[in-house]
């Protein structure tokens with residue numbers, strides 16, 4: 445049997461999504477299934493970035509629930525901040541939030557972003573995300589898994 449015949453015979457195979465979690469955080473724009481996200485790496489080890497890219501990969505597909513990564517804070521409804529905040533990134537983090545239009549959310553992703561995590565006392569560390577910008581959602585884990593990331597985003601998008 446050729447591949448084309450096999451594909452036609454099997455058809456599309458998709459895994460059913462788990463039921464939507466209860467919406468615990470109101471969407472900043474008041475919409476459902478739409479959250480534009482600017483990601484800020486404030487000083488991460490890149491472990492959180494790996495999992496974030498997994499969450500937006502074709503396997504976990506956060507976009508099907510209405511979350512989307514955008515290139516500019518001016519297009520964003522929310523910031524997802526990873527990593528502890530280094531001295532060099534404190535100013536850019538504050539500036540990025542200022543460039544994001546109201547209404548907006550800040551999601552601190554990973555233990556480092558939430559409370560400094562294992563790098564809390566590092567010489568280059570200025571503090572946790574909440575020390576510099578208001579945090580609306582904390583996503584714990586070192587790093588959080590793509591499943592946890594998608595679930596947290598679904599609690600905002602409501603889808």
Ligand code: SF4
Pocket residue numbers: 487488489490491492526527528553554555556557561562585586587588
């Ligand atoms: S929470 Fe863990 S994976 Fe994420 S930046 Fe910190 S040390 Fe790295």
